[in-house]
Amino acid sequence: MKLAMLVGVAAAVLAVPLNAKSLPVEKATLTAPPMVPPPITRNYPAKVQIHLETQEKVGRMADGVEYVFWSFGGSVPGSFIRVREGDEVEFTLSNHPSSKMPHNIDLHAVTGPGGGAVSSFTSPGHSSTFSFQVINPGLYVYHCATAPVGMHVANGMYGLILVEPKDGLPKVDREYYVVQGDFYTKGAYGEAGVQPFDMEKAIKEQPDYVVFNGAVGSLTGDKALTAKVGETVRLYVGNGGPNLVSSFHVIGEIFDNVYVEGGDLVNHNVQTTLVPAGGSAIVDFKLDVPGNFILVDHSIFRAFNKGALGILKVEGKEDKGIYSGKQKDSVYLPEGSAVQSVGDAAPFVTAQNKAEKIRFGQRIYEANCQACHQAKGEGIKGAFPPVAKSDYLNADHDRAIRVILNGLSGAVKVNGETYNSVMPAMQLNDMDIANVLTYLLNNFGNKGGEVTAEQVANQRH
Numbered sequence: 001m002k003l004a005m006l007v008g009v010a011a012a013v014l015a016v017p018l019n020a021k022s023l024p025v026e027k028a029t030l031t032a033p034p035m036v037p038p039p040i041t042r043n044y045p046a047k048v049q050i051h052l053e054t055q056e057k058v059g060r061m062a063d064g065v066e067y068v069f070w071s072f073g074g075s076v077p078g079s080f081i082r083v084r085e086g087d088e089v090e091f092t093l094s095n096h097p098s099s100k101m102p103h104n105i106d107l108h109a110v111t112g113p114g115g116g117a118v119s120s121f122t123s124p125g126h127s128s129t130f131s132f133q134v135i136n137p138g139l140y141v142y143h144c145a146t147a148p149v150g151m152h153v154a155n156g157m158y159g160l161i162l163v164e165p166k167d168g169l170p171k172v173d174r175e176y177y178v179v180q181g182d183f184y185t186k187g188a189y190g191e192a193g194v195q196p197f198d199m200e201k202a203i204k205e206q207p208d209y210v211v212f213n214g215a216v217g218s219l220t221g222d223k224a225l226t227a228k229v230g231e232t233v234r235l236y237v238g239n240g241g242p243n244l245v246s247s248f249h250v251i252g253e254i255f256d257n258v259y260v261e262g263g264d265l266v267n268h269n270v271q272t273t274l275v276p277a278g279g280s281a282i283v284d285f286k287l288d289v290p291g292n293f294i295l296v297d298h299s300i301f302r303a304f305n306k307g308a309l310g311i312l313k314v315e316g317k318e319d320k321g322i323y324s325g326k327q328k329d330s331v332y333l334p335e336g337s338a339v340q341s342v343g344d345a346a347p348f349v350t351a352q353n354k355a356e357k358i359r360f361g362q363r364i365y366e367a368n369c370q371a372c373h374q375a376k377g378e379g380i381k382g383a384f385p386p387v388a389k390s391d392y393l394n395a396d397h398d399r400a401i402r403v404i405l406n407g408l409s410g411a412v413k414v415n416g417e418t419y420n421s422v423m424p425a426m427q428l429n430d431m432d433i434a435n436v437l438t439y440l441l442n443n444f445g446n447k448g449g450e451v452t453a454e455q456v457a458n459q460r461h
C-alpha cells in the first residue's frame with residue numbers, strides 16, 4: 001500500500017510541467033522556408049506544443065542533380081519555430097518509420113545538457129517528448145546531433161527557432177527565412193544523378209555546393225523573395241554549416257539593423273554580416289527603390305559557382321533621387337585630354353565595317369552586359385538568361401533591340417527555360433546597341449547577322 005502510493009507520487013512528479021502553475025496550451029504554427037510564422041501577439045507565457053518529424057528522402061539539389069536529404073519536417077532548413085521568451089515548450093520528435101537512421105535534436109535555445117539531444121534520441125518509427133523553458137530571447141539554430149554529427153548536419157538536418165523577446169521585435173512588413181548550408185557530393189558541382197554524400201570532402205571542408213535553403217535556385221526565378229518599394233523586410237538568416245562561415249550580403253542594399261549573431265546587440269548600416277556555422281543573424285532593411293536585390297555569400301565564388309545566390313524582387317516606383325541609373329557614359333582618356341561625351345549627337349567612333357562593329361561591340365558587352373549575362377554569354381540559371389545560342393535573341397533582332405532600349409521584365413522563355421526577372425533599360429546610344437547586338441549575333445554560338453544604328457533608331461519611341 002505504502003509502496004504503491006510512492007510509485008503513484010513518482011509518476012505524478014514525472015507528469016508535472018516545468019512551471020508549477022499550469023499555463024495555457026497552444027500548438028505551434030510551423031512553416032517551411034522561406035516563410036516565417038506570424039509574430040506572437042500574446043503577452044503572457046504559454047505551454048507551446050511542437051511536433052517535428054525527421055525524414056530521409058530524395059530531393060532536388062540542382063537541375064538534374066538529386067540528393068538524399070535528411071530533414072526536420074521535410075524541408076531544408078527544417079520548419080521555422082517561433083516561441084516567446086518564458087514559454088514552456090513541449091517538444092515531440094517523431095522519426096518516420098522509413099528512416100534508416102536514428103535522429104535527435106539539439107536546440108541552441110535550450111538551457112540543458114546537449115540542448116535536448118539525449119532526451120530526444122529517436123529510432124525509426126518512434127517518437128520522443130521532452131520539455132524546456134525558453135529563457136533567453138534570440139534567433140537560434142537547431143540541428144541533429146546523432147553520430148556521426150557532421151554527416152547528419154551535412155545532409156540538411158538544421159533549422160531555426162526564434163525566441164521572441166517578451167515585448168516582441170519591432171514590426172516590419174515582411175519576414176523571410178533563409179539558411180545557408182554546404183554540401184559534399186561524390187560528383188562535382190552539376191554532375192547529374194543522385195549524388196551520394198562524400199565524407200572525405202566534408203572532412204577537408206571542400207564543398208561542391210554552398211546554397212541557401214537546401215538547393216541551387218531555391219530563391220530565384222518564381223521562387224524569389226518578393227517585396228514592394230517602401231516596405232521593410234526582415235530576414236532571419238541562419239547557417240547550418242556544417243563547415244563554412246557565411247559572409248551574408250544583399251547586393252544593392254544596406255542592412256539598417258543587424259541583430260548580431262541573432263542576439264540583443266543591434267548594429268546599424270551594415271554591408272555584410274558574418275553568420276557562423278551553427279549561428280544566425282537577423283537583418284532588417286527598408287526598400288527604397290525597385291529592382292532585383294541578390295542575396296549572396298560574399299565569399300563570392302560560393303555565390304556564382306556553388307549556388308549561394310538568391311533574389312529579392314522588389315516592385316514599385318523608381319526614385320531617381322536615390323538611384324539614378326546610369327546618367328552618362330563618357331570616354332575616359334587618362335593622358336589628360338578632354339573627356340568626350342558618347343551621346344547620340346557626337347558618336348565617339350563609328351565602326352567602318354562589320355568586323356569593327358563586332359570589335360566595338362565586345363567592349364560594350366564587357367562593360368555593360370557581362371556582369372549579368374556572364375563572360376561567355378552563358379547567363380546564370382534562374383536569374384539571368386543566356387545570350388549564347390539564345391533562341392530568343394536570334395529569332396527577332398528588333399525585339400532584342402527593344403530589350404536593350406526599354407529593359408525587360410516578366411516571364412520570358414529562353415532555350416526552353418523560363419526566366420522571370422528584371423533587366424534594366426540600358427542607357428546606350430544607337431551605335432553602341434547596334435554594335436553590341438552584332439557582336440552577340442556573331443559570337444557565343446549565335447546565328448550571325450548584323451544590326452544597324454538605323455534599325456535601332458526605328459525602335460525608339
Ligand SMILES: [Cu+2]
Nearest residue numbers: 103144146152
Ligand atoms: Cu539525424
